[in-house]
Amino acid sequence: MASSQALISSFDHGYQDQPNGLFGLRTDDHHHLHHHQNHVMIRSNELDRDHHMINSTDQNGINNDGDHEGKSSSAGKIKKGDKKMRKPKYAFQTRSQVDILDDGYRWRKYGQKAVKNNKFPRSYYRCTHQGCNVKKQVQRLTKDEGVVVTTYEGMHTHPIEKHTDNFEHILNQMQIYTPF
DNA sequence: CGAATTTGACCGGCGC
């Protein structure tokens, strides 16, 4: 059921100008979700969710998976040759009761911080595959508790490592692989 | 017993 409203927003890093939250995402614009059945899903499988993925009009190589060495390293902010070192991010807004949207990858949580103007914390995850430093953060809107914003950063350099015998996952993966 | 979370400390950037 298309009860989900996926709002996509690709933003080039930089610092959020939005005084109101990290993402400029808004659902109240004209989201006429009639009603979303709040069936409690089992752990990692959500039925009603739409993920739309978009490719940001990329520019310079995003080869930023090489650097993630420990602390105090330029992980992300490279030199200032270009004033705009934008690392592509992809934000997904999803209606779901659970925060953990399973996209088939293995994630390791590495942080959690409270968000201003939001009573829910934001969680930071990393792909556990070696050499694949894809990050993602999950945040829940305080306005709509049912909305979960997931922000991906980077690209996976390895196949999905998960065998799911669920229809939902298969369908979901099809969505992932579809360019648009 | 190894792997994943938890959670406070820490760090760099920015505004004042």
Next chain:
DNA sequence: GCGCCGGTCAAATTCG
């Protein structure tokens, strides 16, 4: 320079 803020690290703890 100092303090706030968003993001990350890492030791301790929990989980499988």
